Amino acid sequence: MGGLKGQHIVLIVGGGIAAYKAPDLVRRLAERGAEVRVVMTRGAEHFVTATTFHAISHHRVYHSLWDTETESGMAHLQLARWADIVLVAPATAHLIAELAHGFAGDLATTLALATDARLVLAPAMNRRMWRHPATGINVETLAARGARILGPATGELAERESGPGRMLEPVEIAQALDGAGPLAGKRVLVTAGPTEEPIDPVRFVGNRSSGRMGYAVANAALNAGAEVTLVSGPTALAPPSGAKLIPVRTAGEMAKAVDEHIADNELFISVAAVADYTPKQPAKDKIKKTGKTLTLELVRTPDILAEVAAAKKRPYCVGFAAETTDVVEHARAKLREKKLDLICANRVGDEHGFGREDNALVAISADGETDLGHGSKQVLAERLIALIAERLPHESG
Numbered sequence: 001m002g003g004l005k006g007q008h009i010v011l012i013v014g015g016g017i018a019a020y021k022a023p024d025l026v027r028r029l030a031e032r033g034a035e036v037r038v039v040m041t042r043g044a045e046h047f048v049t050a051t052t053f054h055a056i057s058h059h060r061v062y063h064s065l066w067d068t069e070t071e072s073g074m075a076h077l078q079l080a081r082w083a084d085i086v087l088v089a090p091a092t093a094h095l096i097a098e099l100a101h102g103f104a105g106d107l108a109t110t111l112a113l114a115t116d117a118r119l120v121l122a123p124a125m126n127r128r129m130w131r132h133p134a135t136g137i138n139v140e141t142l143a144a145r146g147a148r149i150l151g152p153a154t155g156e157l158a159e160r161e162s163g164p165g166r167m168l169e170p171v172e173i174a175q176a177l178d179g180a181g182p183l184a185g186k187r188v189l190v191t192a193g194p195t196e197e198p199i200d201p202v203r204f205v206g207n208r209s210s211g212r213m214g215y216a217v218a219n220a221a222l223n224a225g226a227e228v229t230l231v232s233g234p235t236a237l238a239p240p241s242g243a244k245l246i247p248v249r250t251a252g253e254m255a256k257a258v259d260e261h262i263a264d265n266e267l268f269i270s271v272a273a274v275a276d277y278t279p280k281q282p283a284k285d286k287i288k289k290t291g292k293t294l295t296l297e298l299v300r301t302p303d304i305l306a307e308v309a310a311a312k313k314r315p316y317c318v319g320f321a322a323e324t325t326d327v328v329e330h331a332r333a334k335l336r337e338k339k340l341d342l343i344c345a346n347r348v349g350d351e352h353g354f355g356r357e358d359n360a361l362v363a364i365s366a367d368g369e370t371d372l373g374h375g376s377k378q379v380l381a382e383r384l385i386a387l388i389a390e391r392l393p394h395e396s397g
């Protein structure tokens with residue numbers, strides 16, 4: 001668990017409606033023992049006043065890069081050094097875009113660029129802004145660099161619209177940072193990404209998995225307070241901060257890593273696209289272009305999920321079924337055959353799935369189906385973790 005006692009948090013308040021919740025967030029963080037300093041963007045000043053933050057945080061509020069009242073005359077460096085966590089809440093579409101691209105035009109963005117602290121964002125915006133591909137890519141970029149993304153929640157938005165985009169409640173944000181969410185105290189092992197099965201020293205059999213869904217699931221489990229081990233095949237992503245990363249390359253290595261780390265985990269979520277077959281005998285030297293055809297002999301790899309699910313002392317087991325046809329039927333068969341607790345059916349191909357920003361998931365268990373809907377991998381991962389958290393205490397006995 002993270003624990004907020006004594007943690008230094010710089011709270012960057014962006015210019016969104018949800019800024020009205022930020023004073024309550026300061027209080028919630030302080031209740032849990034954190035020290036908070038507030039930085040307001042120019043937009044934020046339209047929604048809430050510095051006086052409120054000053055009164056609640058008992059400290060001056062920072063606005064400007066050109067602040068001559070700080071000791072060094074460089075508030076951005078002073079705050080950047082002081083912070084253990086830089087929390088952006090509400091994270092507006094504009095701030096997210098600036099942070100993703102490394103802009104440094106004001107105090108908030110400059111300090112975010114100058115710090116080694118963990119970056120955590122609680123996005124809040126209109127659902128169309130959240131769903132816009134530009135925002136999607138910016139969020140993915142930040143997540144791929146290791147930023148934690150908290151939410152957004154789905155629900156009533158400011159313009160009497162409903163959909164994803166609502167900032168998590170202050171208490172939920174404080175809980176997530178404190179490691180006190182619905183999975184608090186639980187250990188979760190997540191596998192993610194593709195595997196690469198060597199053909200020779202320079203070639204491999206791989207697949208199109210980007211690892212994004214698995215990393216989003218790891219991020220959501222962390223947000224719910226879990227202790228997360230992430231066993232990952234090769235991806236271009238940075239692990240969410242707080243996860244223990246175990247990098248692997250082949251299916252065999254992944255099986256070994258899972259075997260070594262699965263004990264004491266209450267939950268196993270297998271999102272990795274593990275190769276079913278691997279070359280029987282990888283060539284020692286690079287294979288030359290000689291014959292007209294080349295035949296590779298492939299052998300089965302270990303079925304990691306089925307092996308974990310078959311163990312006597314087993315965690316709650318969640319699988320993913322990526323299919324191109326008859327998605328739900330295939331997933332149901334996999335649930336039964338591998339004796340899983342839950343499986344997420346996931347259509348891959350033209351519209352969704354591998355390498356895409358968006359996904360569509362249906363969670364299936366022996367007692368029925370839950371449609372997790374369509375949306376960014378981040379949002380679907382949060383919904384999946386919420387569903388698992390509801391079921392975990394009952395079904396894992």
Ligand SMILES: Cc1cc2nc3c(=O)[nH]c(=O)nc-3n(C[C@H](O)[C@H](O)[C@H](O)COP(=O)(O)O)c2cc1C
Nearest residue numbers: 014015016017041042043044092093094095124125
């Ligand atoms: C009334 C009003 C409400 C807004 N609410 C949001 C919001 O919830 N999320 C968002 O991303 N932008 C929102 N905006 C737009 C931002 O204020 C604008 O993009 C601004 O440049 C944000 O920059 P900042 O976060 O750096 O202050 C809103 C604008 C207005 C006028």
